[in-house]
Amino acid sequence: MTRFDYVRPSTVAEAVGLLEAHGDDALAIAGGTATVLLLQKRMLRPELVVDLGGLPGLTGVEQNGGGLRIGALTPIRAIERDAIVRGTHHLLAEAASQVAGVRVRNAATVGGSVCFGEPQTDLPPALLAMNATATIAGSQGSRDVPLEEFFLGPYETAREQGEVLTHLSVPTPVPGSGGCHVKFTMGSPENKPVANVSALVTVDASTRALADVRIVMGAVGGVPMLAHKANDTLKGERPSDALIAQAAVRASEEADPVEDLRGSVWYKRRIIKVLVERALRCAIERAN
């Protein structure tokens, strides 16, 4: 690691001020599981590390109007185990339980996972499928950014250098909804995904048609992607094996994977097709 100064601000305003004043020379860290690794490998060489871990009031999950308010510093492991999340936002708990191993999940935070902007991880697709909104504090006050507009590219998000993500708001799915997160890895389940899929569907109680479908594909593009064509294929229709297969093919065409150590483009398209089918079947079953 290269040398750096370290500061642990005790208010969001102080953190914002430090990040703004030091610009690109500063690195904000939360749990540090991703960032300290990059510091160790000297891929990041900041002059100042701003540890957000001591900011008060940003840890925990509370019910808020029509959904959950999740503090950015809530450990991923806490999301996985939280009774409220497991009850109303099961998809999120399921995705959280699939992030790396238990040691990483205890230290890594929800906000850190979102702000790191890594394409190969599990929480962002689930949060996007659930239509979450990020609240970001800056020197001019707070702004809300829907996750659909938050992820800009690999390791690139709408959070500016002088800003701090404070919490995520995640609406409660309407009755008749079911969600499912599936992940495929090379080797052990702790590995980063070759691809993953979060699906949230709503089944109309009287017609049995799919009133809403949000399939999100992860690790097969620079950002987690809504499978728009697949979603449109399914919306308003009663699900059948043929329709699910057709949607999965559309999703694999929409996917934009790159070749890396986890597989070729050809391979990842085939994996994503199978994952979309699995996630859909599982989500529809849970909705019924």
Added chain:
Amino acid sequence: MQLELTLNGKTERREIAPHHTLLDVLRDDFNLKGTKGYCHSGVCGACTVLLDGKPISACIMLASQTQGKSITTVEGLAEGENLHPVQRAFVENFGLQCGYCTPGMLLLTVALLEENPEPSKEEIVDYLGGNICRCTGYANILKSVQAAAALVKEASL
């Protein structure tokens, strides 16, 4: 910078370099060599310690991040000559060969049994699965964890 933390139950203060990891500081500043470094990427689990009772990888956390917190290393498990029940279970069930992964396995087991005193085989595998034993002694590690669950339960009765 001045680091103050509770280390194996005792309050400790030490002047540390802000860019050193918790693993570096435990081994080099506190001379606690039980915590091992191997992959230095948070993958293998050799450096597992407990932060406020929960297992984390000491190689991907800055020591500075533990300011005011409580850390338990393998040195904090035994009381003098009396081994912790989890340590006893590993000894009695040959749950170690070369021993390099053992501190991490022990601490992970302590945390698992704290969360879930009667884990199923699948729950044990899921919880410990991220920690790698390069001797591949997994069968006896699993046996040791099952025996540890029984010993811990007995000790708490």
